[in-house]
Amino acid sequence: MKTLPILAVTVVVVCAAGGAWWAAQRHVHEPVAQTGDDGEVYWTCAMHPEVRMDAPGNCPICGMTLVQKRAAAQAATAHADTLPTVEVTAQMVQRLGIRTTTVERGRFWQRVDTVGRVEVDARRIRTLESRAAGWIEQQRVHAVGERVRAGETLAGVYAPELYAAQQELLLARRSGDEALQSAARQRLRLVGADAAQIDAILRRGEAQRALPLLAPADGVVLDLDVHEGRQIAPGMPLARIADLSSVWIIAEVPEAQLGRITEGRPAEARFAALPGEVFEGRIDYLYPGVDTVTRTARVRVVFDNPDWRLTPGMYADVALFGGARDDVLTIPSEALIRTGTRSVVIVALDNHRFRPAEVVAGDERNGRTVILDGLAENERVVVSGQFLIDSEASLRGAFGRMSAPAHAHSSGEGP
Template sequence: MKNKRIVVAAAIAALLGTSGYGLYRAGMYRGQKMAAPVPAVVSQTADAGKKVLYWHDPMAPGQKFDRPGKSPFMDMQLVPVYAGEAGDDGNVHISPRVQQNLGVRTAVVMRSNLASAVTVVGSVAYNERAAALVQARSNGFLERLYVRAPLDPVHKGQVLAEIYVPEWVAAQEEYLSVRRMQGNGMDSLLGAARQRMRLAGMSEAQIGAMEAGGKVQTRLAILAPISGVVSELAVREGMTLMTGAPMFKINGLDTVWVNADVPEGLAAEVSPGNAVEARTPALPGTVFKGKVSTILPNVDSATRTLKARIELANPSGRLAPGMFATINFSSAVRKNVLLVPSEAVIRTGTRSVVMLAQGEGKFASAAVETGSESNGQTEIRSGLEVGQIVVVSGQFLIDSEASLSATETRVEGAGSAPRPATVSQAGAQTHRGEGIVERISKEEITISHGPIASLQWGAMTMGFKVPAAGLPGHIAVGDKVVFEIRPDQDGAFEIVTITPAVAAMKMPAVPAGAAQ
């Protein structure tokens, strides 16, 4: 009797199992959602000690939801993302071993004083404000020339040339004749004769020399008005001179100019009156001090630089025009500013970014606004706080190692409309699943599959793209299959491999409601 009860119980259990499976198959064929088990990841929402940042659909990870529920995109439950997980926005996880291989170095964001020092290059030139031009003051003949080559040095009062001016000779003879005359009213005539010599072009010194000697000076000396070098020589011995013709240009060397090329972006750091220090390779160890005379109102369209005219004292004449010089501008010290090493800042052309080290192998990118830069330090106006740790070396290798571009995209999108997942975010790895073939078309195969842990998918019915080579000929509707999928360039999943779970097992379709 006992054995009979056991046999009857086993038969009832088998009948109920077959009926349940038939109902499940019938529901799938009608395209209805069956009561699939909730994925294991959903149950994690109740895990103690973990903060849920948001919920998302793994098939569309860019869309975020503030509460759990059913995905509007697929027939599955939303999956939570916890703080500190790999899915946390802006985080890149790199193992300590990889960090060591990449040579990652970090520095702490701190507040300090920043002395803005601008270093530029320039060339020495004549001080054009210390130049003198010697011209012919009357028509005459150049009888003797004492300076015969450009750049000859001269000193003030040195004789440059001797000329014969017929008009000057006549004026001198008239003056001497009046002076030898006696009688009343001679003083006015003498003054008129002296004025005629002045109008002829004679200087007071030349008139004085003639009066002291008491006889006509047939040759008149042209003297250097300042000390320096003859930068331009326009006459030769024996030439006929016309009134106003240039003869010599003399440039003084007591002071010189340095025309420094200041980048357009640093123009705000340089202003007239700034103290400067100049150094030249020709005189190692020598520092010349001066100040900015003026900023020329012109930007070179090719180099995008402005000219800063700097005046330097040159008492010994060691600075020669044409010398190369390095100029250091000193400006006011900025106090208590936020600083990071300049090498930590990645400039993309449209914005500046730094990599933040968050501990436990996590890194995140942060957009910053930079200010002045000096002595290897860059001012941070916004985007960082004191005490944060930035990556100083290896940040570009982190970019290559962990697809920094995708991380930056997520950081940019924080607080704005979420972006759809990209192929690079999903990866190109394959994912394994098991299920039952529901429909087969030319381009798609529909499978009712169980949970796929690697994608954090629950059980559902969905379509997959057929491989380019097509499905194996022995796959048919109703087969229980084992398959592998991967995302394509469009983000859709396609079948990589598919085989029957049990080669000889085929399950006939059961009409809805047939199993009771």
């Protein structure tokens, strides 16, 4: 039975010795000093910082000699209990590589980075329709996607009404009656002949059986309903041709970022198929409405495409530039500690003291973040080593919440 008391005493002695050794090691390498709110001298345990005494002595928990500390006076804030001030020695500042910078006030250019897809500029699509009943002859272009040039013949169109109008024009010229010639020209235009074709008929002096169906502009064939021998009727669409010298990129912008961009502002696009190249465009239109599933809105951006290198369907990384915001506070983005529910920075005070501060972060661009609330101009914030300080501050906050009952118990004071 005597073995149990002896064993218990042995365990206590070993634990006390181990605790004292660990506390001594921690005391040697401890970079942070316990702080309070009143600026008074007190004694605490390096191993148990929740212990605070008004006089020197030993720790009631582990028996280690208490260490004298001086509380740093600081203004009481709403978060003083959870975000305490932390003091770091000059040597530890160098060892941790702690760097600081000032909060700057100035101009901040807004930007939205997103993705988009190249589409045909709908304003540059030309539709060819039949003006008279007839048939397709001498087909020259056979497939959708073929490139055509302005004035290129797509096919020949034989229409009895068109052929008769040519003969009337030639008869009117032989008669010398200007009124008849003008009326014959007008009729030819109504059935589909253009001015150049009418002049060609007059130069030849004979009617042409099948007038050529000409491409109105350089472009790509989007739709083609022209097949040799096909019968056509007035109003029937024969082909659609898109001019690709200018294209649209339709970008998807998150709802929360719509306020950053306006029509007329510049934009940039980059393509995986064209590495290293940047294309410059202009925000042309913000479509009304937001997708109820993706919570994004469509934005139309116009890009010049003189060599047709951008083709419909290509995906792009798009940067949309908004206007400038003046008189805003910014800090390096690396100074922010994002916890998921809030953003915190470490504010550098005097005498190697640091204080976590909760902030409201705004837009981020080129390594700088707008601060909407929580900081003042010219305050200094930590940009390197802040995570170590924040971890220490979090521990101090937890110890601080426990220190009131522990202090009262260890000092013999009542509640």
